[in-house]
Amino acid sequence: MLYNAYELQRMMLGGAAACAAIGAELLSNPALPLGYFGMGPVMASALDVFAHAAAPRGKPAFDIESVTVNGVTHGVTESIVLHRPFGNLLRFTHDGLAPDAPSLLIVAPMSGHYATLLRGTVARMAESCVVYITDWADAKMVPIQAGRFDLDDYIDYLIGFLHHIGPGTHMLAVCQPSVPALAATAVMSAEDDPCRPVTLTMMGGPIDTREAPTSVNDVAMQQPLSWFEHNVIATVPLTYPGGGRKVYPGFLQLAGFLSMNLGSHLMSHYAMFHHLVAGDDESAAASKAFYDEYRSVCDMTADFYLQTIEHVFQRHSLPRGEFVHRGKAIDLGAIRDTALLAIEGERDDISGIGQTRAALHLATHLPERLKKYYLAEEVGHYGIxxxxxxxxxIAPVVESWIATHRRAPLKIVA
Structure with a gap:
């Protein structure tokens, strides 16, 4: 019923948004005198803001057409290099890269938004690296015949992507995937896998949420796992390819994020309204671009979502040494030559200060010269x-870390 109620609301709002968009265009039409005086501009701006807020959204495109390096602009080529049911591997490259440019796998969060949320991350790192990124699928679009997808599968996907790219690859995980990325690194290190990452950068990741808990952590701890299973898990309607699949809907994740900072979001839309009334289309367009991405959400499989709640936020399985992959305990002490960089934002209200840095302490057999911590002052979660x-x-710190450790991983000697 939850998903069906949402679909009904989405259909109604979609129609209202279309009508509002038409009204805004009519009131802004230079051929009509109403748009030049009185309440015309105010009404047009109000309708425009409503239309933008209520309009349905699909999966955005990366649209990274070019990058500029040392004053020279290079066209960027985007391609899908590996197809998987629950997520593809994308590659971004350009002809201005050096022949020995490092390969960087960016692990996007599977947390309700598409990988395009990291568009700025990809564009910046593509200046100096051949960039790969995990393009996770919307669970409601994956046929149920494709099977389940949980934390074990997530880790397996990362290992498979690293194998596809090959030895000498660097990895960067943003937020939630810091946990499975660190776990995958440990699994590959324990097996002396030649494709284990040379460096792993973790940015605002919940490695140990017992450190400086945030409101997000508090919500996950306040209810037993059964509460989440019974209250936020829904069944995909049969109108989608993934009909019948159990998921955590993206619209619930979005509602949660909006409610955390409802006042600031309302003020942002109020400011957008004022920009439109004043004719400052450039400022209004910047706000619209942000919310186009922010409000584009996708579903997660119930298995992955519930296991993340249980092991990352409730049981703290990884820092306690209780995290298991395919029935085998993960030993972070197995990481001996993958250089770890932990980055945190001073004003991060999603992952508190110390949660990501914990990874450096947990890698007990990694030499200190292969560990680095960077605190980005006056930076929130999104700004990381x-x-x-x-x-x-921040990007120069990542680039420097990669440049410092650009070598094939050393062979582990037992």
Whole structure:
């Protein structure tokens, strides 16, 4: 019933948004005098804001057409290099890269948004690296015949992607995937896998949520796992390819994120309205672009979502040494030559300070010279991987770490 109620609401809002968009265009039409005086501009702006907020959204495109390096612009080529049911592997490259440019696998979160949320991350790192990114699928679009997808599968996907790219690859995980990325690194290190990452950068990741718990952590801890299973898990309607699959709907994740900072989101839309009334279309367009991405959401499989709640936020399985992959305990002490970089934002209200840094302490057999911590001052969660502070202050730290450790992983000697 939950999903059906949402679909009904979405259909109604979609029609209202279309009508509002038409009204805004009519009131803004230079051929009509109403748009030049009185309440015309105000009404047009109000309708435009409503139309944008209520319009249905699909999967965005990366649309990274070019990058500029040392004043020279290069066209970027995007391609799918590996198809998998629950997520493809994308590659971004350009002809300005050096022949020995490092390969970087960016692990996008599977947390209700598409991988395009990291568009700014990809664009910046593509300046110096051959960038690969995990393009996770919307669970409601994956036929139920494809089977289940849980944390074990997530780790297996990462290992498979690293094998496809080959030895010498660097890996960067943003937020939630820091946990499975660190686990995959440990699994590959324990097996002396030649494709284990040379470096692993974790940004705002919940490695140990007992450190500086945030409101997100509190919500996960306040209810037993059975509550989440009975209250937020829904069945995909049969109108979708994944009809019958149990999922955590993206619209619930979006509602949760919006409610955390409802006041600021309302003020952002109010500011958008004022920009439109004043004719400042550029500022309004910037706000619209952000919310186009922010409000584009997808579903997660119930298995993956519930296991993440249980092992990452409730049981803290990885830092306690109780995390298991395919029936075998994961030993973070097996990481001996993958250089770890932990990055946190001073104003991060999703992953508190210390949660990502915990990875450096848990890798007990990794030499200190292969560990680095960076605290981005005056940066929130989103700013760690997108925006001006990411491009100017944080990305250079990542690039330097990769450049310092550009070598094939050393063979582990027992």
């Amino acid at each position: 991987f997108n925006g001006g502070k990411w491009r100017r202050r």
